[in-house]
Amino acid sequence: MQTATLAHVARLAAVSENTVSRVIRNKGPIAEETRRRVLAAIEQLGYLPNRAAGALASSxxxxxxxxxxxxxxxxxxxxxxxxxxxxxxxxxxxxxxxxxxxxxxxxxxxxxxxxxxxxxxxxxxxxxxxxxxxxxxxxxxxxxxxxxxxxxxxxxxxxxxHRSAGVATARHLVSRGYRRIGYVGHDWTADRRAALRYEGLCQGLQEAGLSLVAEQRFDGPSSTLAGRDTLARLVEGDASVDAVAFSNDDMAVGGFMHCLAAGIAVPGRLALFGFNGLEIGQVLPKPLATIRSNxxxxxxxxxxxxxxxxxxxxxxxxxxxxxxxxxxxxx
Amino acid sequence: MQTATLAHVARLAAVSENTVSRVIRNKGPIAEETRRRVLAAIEQLGYLPNRAAGALASSxxxxxxxxxxxxxxxxxxxxxxxxxxxxxxxxxxxxxxxxxxxxxxxxxxxxxxxxxxxxxxxxxxxxxxxxxxxxxxxxxxxxxxxxxxxxxxxxxxxxxxHRSAGVATARHLVSRGYRRIGYVGHDWTADRRAALRYEGLCQGLQEAGLSLVAEQRFDGPSSTLAGRDTLARLVEGDASVDAVAFSNDDMAVGGFMHCLAAGIAVPGRLALFGFNGLEIGQVLPKPLATIRSNxxxxxxxxxxxxxxxxxxxxxxxxxxxxxxxxxxxxx
DNA sequence: GCGGTATATGTTAGCGCTGAGATCGGAACG
DNA sequence: CGTTCCGATCTCAGCGCTAACATATACCGC
Incomplete structure (x- = not known):
């Protein structure tokens, strides 16, 4: 009952309130016998400690x-x-x-x-x-x-x-033989981590003597829809890209959908790389290449x-x- | 500062604690002038009400x-x-x-x-x-x-x-001319709503003098992966199905992926219908037929x-x- | 048998706030 | 001018719990 308090429990168990409190919080020494009595009383009254009181008292x-x-x-x-x-x-x-x-x-x-x-x-x-x-x-x-x-x-x-993840992305794509790498991202004024990955990506490419050959950003949060449309814009503008790193998996899955719809062979004609390792990416007809964040x-x-x-x-x-x-x- | 209390504010504003409390909670009549003084004091002290105390006092x-x-x-x-x-x-x-x-x-x-x-x-x-x-x-x-x-x-x-949603699903598929309708679902011992939709679906088919011609359930929670594999099992067992209602969009998107991978024409050879109206379903090369729950x-x-x-x-x-x-x- | 040390419990004073009722000036009214 | 009434404020007693300290009993070694 909502209304049972420490005092009620204490009375029923014939101990002081403080003892009940100590039993509940497992604090300080309590005789086995007393503990049993108190627990029984709590059970019987359906006592629920009032957390607000506890918080106030213990700050x-x-x-x-x-x-x-x-x-x-x-x-x-x-x-x-x-x-x-x-x-x-x-x-x-x-x-x-x-x-x-x-x-x-x-x-x-x-x-x-x-x-x-x-x-x-x-x-x-x-x-x-x-x-x-x-x-x-x-x-x-x-x-x-x-x-x-x-x-x-x-x-x-x-x-x-995230910087390292970006670097790793670059290295992986380079090691796979891609040289004309593009980027498809979302608005990262709010998403600093996406920006860090981007920086890492550029840094990693630079290490290999490369740089991004094209990039396209969606002005809004990431989504599959945004990924699809933004990749479409990218390939429209520059058809020579052979791989695209996306700001994350949502965007990448969207990109994959565009490729499906537009008949672009993946990864033959265009390779795709995401970030996050979401389940949805792994269920695509071709599992998405990506980085698993935990x-x-x-x-x-x-x-x-x-x-x-x-x-x-x-x-x-x-x-x-x-x-x-x-x-x-x-x- | 963490440590400012009502009392401090009251002293600074030269009113009683209770008045401060009333200003804060917008309760009871307060003179404009007093309110201003109190608010200034709160501001000056950076006072934050202690919610635990408030909760205790007002239960x-x-x-x-x-x-x-x-x-x-x-x-x-x-x-x-x-x-x-x-x-x-x-x-x-x-x-x-x-x-x-x-x-x-x-x-x-x-x-x-x-x-x-x-x-x-x-x-x-x-x-x-x-x-x-x-x-x-x-x-x-x-x-x-x-x-x-x-x-x-x-x-x-x-x-x-959810029952009505199930009925609506049946009616929609029937009105589209599908007659050999199957069901792909997940374990619904925990998900009573999926079960209700299923019941509605059967009921709706019955109204049209039909019933499910095949069904396959995944023994676990819904997921795209489960949807893919479970649809695969279904079509393997009974190739004559012309439409499948899924327990939800996750499952349906997985089913779509199977069709893509296995070269099953959608909806020509097999129609798919989900439930929920998730974004991912609408980004597929063919937007998923489904029901939008809000x-x-x-x-x-x-x-x-x-x-x-x-x-x-x-x-x-x-x-x-x-x-x-x-x-x-x-x- | 005495201080010392544990163990087990009780007593007391709040924690910071709110609610109910008391108080107090001044406006409205007959 | 006394009464009523109302807006604006104050006073005070808790809300249910915990921390700190006080107390009581049992056991130990010497």
Whole structure:
């Protein structure tokens, strides 16, 4: 019953409230016999601890604040899935906010998450407003910054080097004999990681004495539709390209669809390369060549790391969850 | 600073704590001049209300508990997106739990959400344990049951009739001249809505004096991969089928991929029909024939309805967000 | 048998906020 | 001019829990 409180349980078990509290939180020494009595009383009353009271009294809650840029991009639900997996079997609950890639929105959401005195905050990337940084510094919560490891984190970073992934893409395509490489991307003013991969790609090509021979960008978020249309624009403009690196798998799958519809042989006439390693890419008639980022793992590892200790360590930590080239059959 | 409290603000603004509280919550009459002074003090101190204290004192919080069966199926992140959209510009925060289609897990998560005294609970479907129902009845929260409207809800149901969607599928295929219709599905012991669509499909065929001529089910959750392989099994067993209704778009897109790879003409030799209206289906070389369910809308409407009033109405309410046939080019 | 050390429990004072009711000036009214 | 009423504010007692400290009992070695 909603209305049973610690006091009720204490009375029924004939102990003090504090003892009940200690049984519940497994804190301090409790006689086996007492514990049994208390647990029985809890059971009998259907007692549910009031977390708000607990949070107030201890000035810390079992909430993990999660700030995601978007839920439309399948990547973030997968990270969230990892977070949930890491939180399973704990008493922590995630409270999530969606920033729409807007740093001011992130700041507002951060403020309202911190109002719950969460145990930790999980956010994305390294870009935050000055005020956000200050809030995170003042609040004594653990902070994880996910996806990216190409900068110095506040507390913990978990992710992969997108720059390296870009370099790896270039090297892979070059090693496969492609020389006239193009790029099809989306608007990355909000998506810094896509920009990092692009930089890595260019760098990798440069190492081989090459550079992009064509590029085409869609002015909006990534999607299969955008990928299809943007590749169409690219090949229309420059037919001499022999391979295309896409900003991610969504775009690449769209590109593949264009090739199918337009009768462009893949990879004979045009090779395609994505990023993320989404399931959909692997179900195409020819599995997409891509790089697998481990989104689920990123979420889970972040949670595990954060729960490991309530205190930040002296030095920021970086955890590289790595990536793997998926050779596929499109490049 | 983290540490500013109502008392600090009150002192600075030279009013009582309660007045500050009323300014913040926009409750009760406040002189313009006082309000200005209080807001200035809040600003100056960077005051953030402690939600835990507020929740404790008012025994109700600005939390909306959200229970989703899964995050792997893109449908639920989209509902969540709708929920977020509905919550934007309010002070409410969603706290989410993932049940993995397990009613006992749902019950556990429900208990831990209710421990926060949420303003409302959003959950999926009509199946809950006895204990879950009791908790929801005792807690005086609003409750929304999403996705489905084919049963009587506890408080509010928002979704579409999956049975009708199944019937509509049958009628559409029949009206297109298909007579030898097969079914490719996934394991629906957990996914009652897929089962309802199936029932509707059979019912619709029966109305036309037909019945399924073949069916094949994958023993696991839906996925493109499962759809591809399961369609392969179906056509292998019975080559006379002229149209296949899939349990959803993921499965149908997989089926399309099989047809591409195996050189089966779509829809000439085999028509395909999905359910959900996912973007990926519309980017195929031939847009998938399917039914658009309005997931985003379901989430948003549910939130709007719940926030409309803090009290349940006497009679349970059902909100039909409808569905539309997407003719596509595969059937 | 005494201090010392554990183990097990009780007592007390809040945590920061809100709700109910009390208070208090001034406008409206007969 | 006294009464009523209303807008604007204050006072005060908790909400249900936890932290810190106090207490009590048992056991130990010397």
């Amino acid at each position: 810390s809650s079992l909430i993990i604040g999660v700030l995601l840029p978007s839920l439309s991009n399948i990547v973030f639900p997968e990270v969230l899935r990892g977070i949930h997996a890491g939180l399973a079997d704990t008493l922590y609950q995630p409270m999530i906010g969606v920033t729409d890639y807007d740093l001011d929105q992130e700041q507002r959401l951060l403020a309202s998450l911190l109002a719950w005195q969460p145990a930790a905050i999980i956010t994305t990337g390294f870009e935050h407003t000055q005020a956000s940084r200050r809030m995170l510094a003042n609040a004594r919560v653990r902070v994880a910054e996910l996806m990216d490891i190409d900068a110095r984190p506040i507390d913990v970073a978990v992710g992969l080097s 989104r689920f793992l990123i979420g889970r590892v972040a949670v595990e790391k954060l729960l490991e200790s309530g205190e930040r360590s002296a030095e920021p930590q970086v955890i590289d969850t790595g990536f793997e080239i998926v050779a596929g059959a499109t490049a | 109700s919080s600005l939390i909306i508990g959200v229970l989703l069966p899964s995050l792997s199926n893109i449908v639920f992140p989209e509902v969540l997106r709708g929920i977020h959209a509905g919550l934007a510009d309010t002070l409410y925060q969603p706290m989410i739990g993932v049940t993995d289609y397990d009613l006992d897990q749902e019950q556990r998560l429900l208990a831990s959400l209710l421990a926060w005294q949420p303003a409302a609970i959003i959950t999926t479907g009509f199946e809950h344990t006895q204990a879950s129902r009791r908790m929801l009845a005792n807690a005086r929260v609003r409750v929304a049951e999403l996705m489905d409207i084919d049963a009587r809800p506890i408080d509010v149901a928002v979704g579409l009739s 997931r985003f809308l379901i989430g948003r409407v549910a939130v709007e309805k719940l926030l409309e009033s803090g009290e349940r109405s006497a009679e349970p309410q059902v909100i039909d967000t409808g569905f539309e046939i997407v003719a596509g080019a595969t059937a």
